[in-house]
Amino acid sequence: MKTCRLCQNSSDLRKSHIFPRSIYKGLKKDSGQLLNLSVDKPLEAKLSNSNPTEMLLCGECEQFLNRNYEGYGTRLLKDHQKFKKTPEGLIIKNFKFNKFYLYLISILWRASESTLHVFSNVELGSKFNEYFRCCILNRSTRLNTSLKLEHFCRISMVKLVDPSGDIPPEVMRKLLMYITKELGTSAQDPVLFYFVVDGFLIIYYLRIFDDIHEQRTEIIAAQLTNNHRVFVPKVDYRTFKFLNQAFEAINVYHEKK
Ligand SMILES: [Zn+2]
Numbered sequence: 587m588k589t590c591r592l593c594q595n596s597s598d599l600r601k602s603h604i605f606p607r608s609i610y611k612g613l614k615k616d617s618g619q620l621l622n623l624s625v626d627k628p629l630e631a632k633l634s635n636s637n638p639t640e641m642l643l644c645g646e647c648e649q650f651l652n653r654n655y656e657g658y659g660t661r662l663l664k665d666h667q668k669f670k671k672t673p674e675g676l677i678i679k680n681f682k683f684n685k686f687y688l689y690l691i692s693i694l695w696r697a698s699e700s701t702l703h704v705f706s707n708v709e710l711g712s713k714f715n716e717y718f719r720c721c722i723l724n725r726s727t728r729l730n731t732s733l734k735l736e737h738f739c740r741i742s743m744v745k746l747v748d749p750s751g752d753i754p755p756e757v758m759r760k761l762l763m764y765i766t767k768e769l770g771t772s773a774q775d776p777v778l779f780y781f782v783v784d785g786f787l788i789i790y791y792l793r794i795f796d797d798i799h800e801q802r803t804e805i806i807a808a809q810l811t812n813n814h815r816v817f818v819p820k821v822d823y824r825t826f827k828f829l830n831q832a833f834e835a836i837n838v839y840h841e842k843k
């Protein structure tokens with residue numbers, strides 16, 4: 587018997603997936619393979635079907651996550667053919683902010699709770715871990731009467747494209763890149779975590795302000811907001827240095843084969 591990280595009850599723990607299993611299923615079905623990129627520098631592509639697990643959660647909490655977040659979250663990421671397309675991006679209608687936001691939060695939280703090497707760069711600290719845990723469990727992002735989790739951890743989502751046409755959309759969708767961290771130069775700078783799945787780049791943006799008004803009102807590019815209709819812009823993947831490195835590493839991998 588060990589302590590479940592979510593409900594904190596003593597229980598028999600399951601081998602919990604840090605990334606929901608459903609994310610991998612789709613990838614394998616479409617591509618027959620999955621490219622993982624190691625977090626170690628220099629970036630190196632590894633062909634892998636591995637799906638890291640760790641004893642973190644009890645069976646009830648596994649089901650709780652599945653029922654409340656993973657069905658909707660995975661469907662949204664996988665079924666983007668259904669979204670309205672514009673030249674600039676995708677429009678998601680009937681967007682369920684709480685469900686999708688907490689789905690993404692639950693992935694970052696599990697990575698932070700994990701002691702596996704592949705997630706060693708994700709360490710949110712005990713205070714954030716506890717905020718995340720409570721919000722996931724309460725199915726609410728409310729921290730108190732005036733503050734919500736999204737005031738501290740904003741999440742952006744963009745659709746990655748390659749205008750040069752070198753990387754076809756189906757190859758882009760094949761990439762699963764685990765969470766990468768980017769630190770600013772000062773303590774006031776945000777801490778960013780990225781992950782790439784199904785051709786989307788997810789950016790977690792954690793920032794602490796001294797001023798509560800700033801804390802509540804900052805808006806970042808491509809931020810997921812609590813609206814029924816959300817716009818996900820297309821962004822040239824070459825905008826992001828680490829994605830340049832990632833695709834270079836994949837090319838090197840294919841040339842070696
Ligand atoms: Zn539990």
